[in-house]
Amino acid sequence: MTKISLAQSPTRGATATGRQVARHGAVVVLAAFLMVFMLAFLVFSIDMGCKLNAQTELQRSVDAAALAGAGVLVDGTDQAQARALEYIVRNPVGTRVITDEDHIEDAIAEFLAAHEDDVEVKVGYWDASAFDEATGRLGKFIESDVRPSTISVTYQKTDNPYFFAPLFGQKVFGVQAEAIAMYQPREIALVLDLSASMNDDSELGAVDTLGEDAVVANLRQIWEELGSPTYGSMSFDPVYISSTNTNSIKQQLGLRYRQGSHWVEVPYPYPSGSWNDWIDYVKSSSNNSTVKKAGYQKKYGLLTLINYWLERHPSDSATPPLDGVSAQPITAVKDAVEVFMDYIQAVDTDDRIALAIYNAPNGEGKVELGLTDDFEAIVQKAAAAQAGHYHDYTNIAGGLKSARQELDAKGRPNAVKIVVLMTDGNANWANGGYSTSSANQNLLQEAAAAAASGYKVITISLGANADTSIMQQVADITGGTHFNVPGGQAVAAYSDALKDVFHDIARDRPLKIVR
Numbered sequence: 001m002t003k004i005s006l007a008q009s010p011t012r013g014a015t016a017t018g019r020q021v022a023r024h025g026a027v028v029v030l031a032a033f034l035m036v037f038m039l040a041f042l043v044f045s046i047d048m049g050c051k052l053n054a055q056t057e058l059q060r061s062v063d064a065a066a067l068a069g070a071g072v073l074v075d076g077t078d079q080a081q082a083r084a085l086e087y088i089v090r091n092p093v094g095t096r097v098i099t100d101e102d103h104i105e106d107a108i109a110e111f112l113a114a115h116e117d118d119v120e121v122k123v124g125y126w127d128a129s130a131f132d133e134a135t136g137r138l139g140k141f142i143e144s145d146v147r148p149s150t151i152s153v154t155y156q157k158t159d160n161p162y163f164f165a166p167l168f169g170q171k172v173f174g175v176q177a178e179a180i181a182m183y184q185p186r187e188i189a190l191v192l193d194l195s196a197s198m199n200d201d202s203e204l205g206a207v208d209t210l211g212e213d214a215v216v217a218n219l220r221q222i223w224e225e226l227g228s229p230t231y232g233s234m235s236f237d238p239v240y241i242s243s244t245n246t247n248s249i250k251q252q253l254g255l256r257y258r259q260g261s262h263w264v265e266v267p268y269p270y271p272s273g274s275w276n277d278w279i280d281y282v283k284s285s286s287n288n289s290t291v292k293k294a295g296y297q298k299k300y301g302l303l304t305l306i307n308y309w310l311e312r313h314p315s316d317s318a319t320p321p322l323d324g325v326s327a328q329p330i331t332a333v334k335d336a337v338e339v340f341m342d343y344i345q346a347v348d349t350d351d352r353i354a355l356a357i358y359n360a361p362n363g364e365g366k367v368e369l370g371l372t373d374d375f376e377a378i379v380q381k382a383a384a385a386q387a388g389h390y391h392d393y394t395n396i397a398g399g400l401k402s403a404r405q406e407l408d409a410k411g412r413p414n415a416v417k418i419v420v421l422m423t424d425g426n427a428n429w430a431n432g433g434y435s436t437s438s439a440n441q442n443l444l445q446e447a448a449a450a451a452a453s454g455y456k457v458i459t460i461s462l463g464a465n466a467d468t469s470i471m472q473q474v475a476d477i478t479g480g481t482h483f484n485v486p487g488g489q490a491v492a493a494y495s496d497a498l499k500d501v502f503h504d505i506a507r508d509r510p511l512k513i514v515r
Contacts (some may be wrong), residue, residue, distance in 0.1 A: 050160070050161075050162060050173075051160070051173055051175065054093055054157070054160045054173075054175050055175045055177065057091075057093040058093045058155060058157055058175050058176075058177040059177040059179070060091060061087075061088050061091040061092070061093055061155065061177075062088065062153045062154070062155050062177045062178065062179040063179045063181075063513055064087045064088075064090070064091045065083075065084040065085070065087040065088045065091070065121075065153045065155075065179065066084065066151055066152070066153045066179035066180060066181035066513065067087075067179075067181045067511050067513065068083045068084060068086070068087040069081065069083050069084030069087070069121065069151040069153065069181070070149075070150065070151045070181040070182060070183060070511050071083070071509075071511055073123065073148055073149065073151060073183070073347050074343065074346045074347050074506075074507055074509075077123050077145060077148065080121075080123060080148075080151055081121045081123070081151075084121045084151060084153050085108060085111070085112070085119065085121065086104065086108060088111070088119065088153075088155060089104065089107050089108050089111050090104070093157055093160070093175075115155075115157070118155060118156045118157060118158065119153070119154070119155050119156075120152075120153070120154045120155075121151065121152070121153050121154075122141075122143050122151070122152045123143070123144070123145065123148035123150065123151050123152075124141055124142045124143040124144040124145075124148050124150055124152070125141075125142050125144055125147075125148060125149050125150050125182075125348055126139065126140075126141060126142070126149070126150040126180065126182045126514050127139070127140050127141075127142055128514075130142070135515075139514060139515065141180050141515070146348075147345070147346070147347050147348040148347060148348070149182055149183045149347045149348045149349045149350075150180060150181070150182035150183075150514070151180070151181055151182075152178065152179075152180045153178065153179050153180075153181075154176070154177070154178045155176070155177055155178075156174060156175075156176040157174065157175055157176075158172065158173075158174035159172050159174075160172055160173050160174065160175060178515065179513060179515070180513070180514050180515040181511055181512065181513050181514065182349075182511070182512060182514055183347060183349040183509045183510070183511060184349075184415070184416050184509070184510040184511065184512045185349055185350040185351055185352075185412065185414070185415040185416070186349070186351045186352075186415055186416045186417070186418060186509065186510070187351075187352050187354075187371055187407055187410075187411040187412060187415045187416070187417045187418075188344075188351060188352070188353050188354070188417075188418055188419075188420060189353075189354045189356055189371075189403035189404075189406055189407055189417075189418075189419045189420070190337070190340075190353060190354065190355050190356070190378070190403075190420045191356045191357070191358070191365075191399040191400060191402075191403045191419060191420065191421045191422065192333060192337075192355070192356070192357050192358075192382065192385065192399075192422055193333075193357075193358065193394065193396075193399070193422050193423045193424055193425070193462075194330075194357045194358065194359070194385055194386070194387060194388065194389045194390065194391075195358070195359065195387065195388060195391070195392065195393060195394040195423075195424075195425060196311075196314050196315075196387050196388030196392040196393075197387070197394070197424055197425045197465065198327070198329060198330040198333070198387035198388070198424055199310040199311070199314050199322075199327045199328070199330060199387040199388070200328075200329070200424070200463070200465070201215075201218075201328040201329050201463065201487075201491060202215065202218045202219065202222065202310055202326075202327040202328045203215070203290060203307055203310050203311050204290050204291055204293075204294035204296060204304075204307050205290035205293070205294070205311070207293075207294045207295075208293075209464060209487060209488045210488075210489075210490065210491070212294070214490060214491065215294075216303065218326065218327075218328065218491065219303050219306050219307060220236060220303070221325075221326055222306055222310075222325040222326060222327060223236055223302055223303075223306055225324060225325045225326060226306075226321055226325060229269070229302075230302070231253075231254075231255060231266050231269070231302075231305075232250075232253045232254025232255040232256075232257075232266050233253060233254030234253050234254065234255075234300065234301050234302055234305070235301055235302065236301060236302040236303055237301055237303065238296060238299035238300050238301030238302075238303050238304050239299065239300060239301060240298055240299050240300075241253075241298060241300055242298065244283060246276055246279050246280070249279050249283075249300065250265065250275055250279070253300055254266070255275050270309070270313065270318060270319045270320070271317060271318060271319075271320075272313045272315075272317070272318030272319065273308065273309070273312065273313045273318065273319075277312075278304075278305060278308045279300070281304075281308050281312060282296070282297065282298060282299065282300055282304050282308070283297065283298050284297070285297070290307075290311065291304060291307065309322065310322070310327060310387075314327075314386060314387045314388035314392075315386070315388045315389060315390065315391075315392070316386060316389050316390070322386045322387075323383075323384050323385060323386040323389075327386070327387060328491045328495075329424055329462055329463055329491075329494065329495075329498075330385070330386065330387045331495075332462075332491065332494060332495035332498050333382070333422065333462070333498065334382050334383050334385070335495060335498075335499065336495070336498040336499045336501070336502045337378065337379060337382040337502070338379050338382075338383075339499045339502055339503060340502035340503075340505065340506050341353070341375040341376070341378055341379050343502070343503055343506030343507065344375060344506050345375055346506075347509075349509060350373075351373070352371040352372055352373050352412075352415075353369075353371065353372060353373075353375060353378050354367060354369060354370055354371045354372070354403065354406045354407075354410075355367070355368045355369040355378050355381055355382065356368065356399050356402040356403045356406065357385065357389070357390075357399060358394065358395045358396060358398045358399030358402075359390060359391035359393060359394070359395045359398060359399075359429060360390050360391065360398070361390045361391060362391075363391055363393065363395055363398070363429050363432060364395060364398040364401075364402070365395065365397075365398035365399040365400070365401050365402030365403070366390070366398075366402060367402050367403075367405075367406050368381050368385075369381050370406060370410060371406060371407075371410045371411065391429075393428055393429035393434065394423065394425050394426060394427055394428050394429055394439070395427065395429040395430065395439065396421070396423055396427040396439070396443050397427065397430065397439065397442035397443040397445070397446045398429075399421065400419065400421055400443065400446040400447070400450065400457070400474075401446050401449075403419045403421070404419070404446065404449060404450050404453060404455060407419070407453070407455060408453060416510045417453075417454070417455045418455060418456045418457070418458060418480070419450060419455055419456070419457045419458065419478075419480075420457075420458045420460070420505060421457050421458070421459050421460070421471075421474065422459070422460040422462060423459075423460075423461065423462065423466055423467070423471065424461075424462040424463040424465060424466050425463075425465050425466060425467070426439075426465070426466075426467045427439035427440050427442075427443050427467065427470065430442045440467075440470055443470060443474065444470070444473060444474070444477070447473070447474040447477040447478055448477060450477075450478050451477050451478045451479065455478060456478050456479050456480040456481075457474050457475060457477075457478040457480040458475065458480045458481050458482075458483070458505055459471040459472070459474050459475045459480065459481075459482045459483070460482075460483045460484075460485065460498070460501055461482070461483070461484045461485065462485045462487075462494070462498060463485070463486075463487035463494070464486065464487025464488050465487065466484075466487075468482070468484050471484075483501045483504075485497045485498050485501060
């Protein structure tokens with residue numbers, strides 16, 4: 001029997017060839033279909049990418065606008081809204097062209113003409129505990145013009161061009177974004193220097209730096225603020241008495257007089273000091289005597305008496321009424337604290353303030369008022385202080401430690417915590433005694449402890465005698481800032497400079513995007 005192989009079968013070969021041709025045709029059709037599908041997918045992907053990119057850029061733009069606007073809310077609603085619009089223009093969507101400074105005003109006007117109805121900037125406050133029905137989440141923006149601390153920026157941009165969609169009749173698309181920014185609450189520990197040197201610029205020792213006229217005028221002002229008291233026959237302007245006999249001097253000043261057969265003295269007015277001690281102070285020939293250096297040795301009068309109280313007996317227990325007089329630089333500090341509180345309250349940021357001082361009666365630091373939102377109480381407590389209130393020396397570390405411990409114990413977990421630390425002199429008290437080296441070492445250790453807790457320390461050096469070097473070190477260790485208000489200038493000048501510093505600190509508020 002003859003066998004025919006498949007290779008030799010004409011019918012089978014023709015069938016295979018036809019199938020191959022059919023298969024090739026199907027692949028071509030499928031490839032064409034897939035290419036159309038892939039092209040459509042590519043077109044869709046590119047345009048979707050354009051849309052997503054525009055959304056991202058718009059969100060970036062409104063985030064920047066909200067943060068910029070919130071940063072100047074303290075200057076007023078109009079300024080905040082204007083700054084928000086400016087930053088939308090500075091962060092354009094769909095273009096890399098950034099407007100230069102010379103043309104920013106024109107660019108803002110052009111933007112408003114085209115998009116005034118697309119942008120909404122509102123001010124108010126953020127209620128973290130309120131439920132927002134629109135988003136279904138906790139946290140709600142409440143519009144309000146009363147001490148606003150939060151700004152909302154909404155921008156709907158409807159003219160974003162598609163890349164390929166115009167081929168299908170759709171040229172532009174719209175995107176919308178919202179950002180809400182607010183001040184982050186702060187816990188601020190304000191640490192004031194109440195050492196005796198805080199009277200120095202009102203004393204005769206400041207004649208060389210501030211001039212005699214300025215010092216004498218300030219001493220006269222203090223006398224008037226005390227009620228212009230008189231003792232014996234003394235006047236404010238001192239008189240020279242050459243005698244070195246204390247009783248004779250008192251008699252010439254009318255502080256000692258005969259009543260019948262007895263000698264009577266005018267009572268010395270305050271708990272510490274005496275007429276005898278004051279007379280010894282004025283007639284002293286010591287080369288270290290500030291009275292002698294200023295040219296007032298043996299010159300007796302209310303001027304040198306007030307200088308005696310300021311220099312020798314400044315504390316609350318020694319001469320209580322000094323808390324209400326304009327001694328300097330302590331009065332400049334009080335005024336600056338009041339300005340600080342005014343700026344803190346300019347917007348409702350939920351800040352709290354603590355007031356700490358150095359030195360306490362035991363020479364350490366003391367928290368006079370714990371963290372509170374009663375800012376008027378802070379002002380009143382500071383106003384009632386006087387130089388050397390409890391203690392004459394300067395334990396800066398003690399004040400910083402008290403502030404740090406207050407923030408540790410009572411500071412809210414999510415609040416930003418800072419310390420504002422001020423001095424007009426040099427650290428000189430540590431471990432219960434006088435020691436500049438130990439006092440400085442303790443201060444740097446306290447700065448390290450504050451840094452470990454994450455607390456920035458803003459330091460203020462006030463006057464020519466302040467140790468600016470160590471205050472700079474404290475600021476550097478904690479990531480804070482050092483301000484120097486130099487001495488050797490008129491009282492009004494450093495008072496204004498100190499107020500400017502407190503103003504800058506109050507304005508430097510941390511911001512955050514809450515939505």
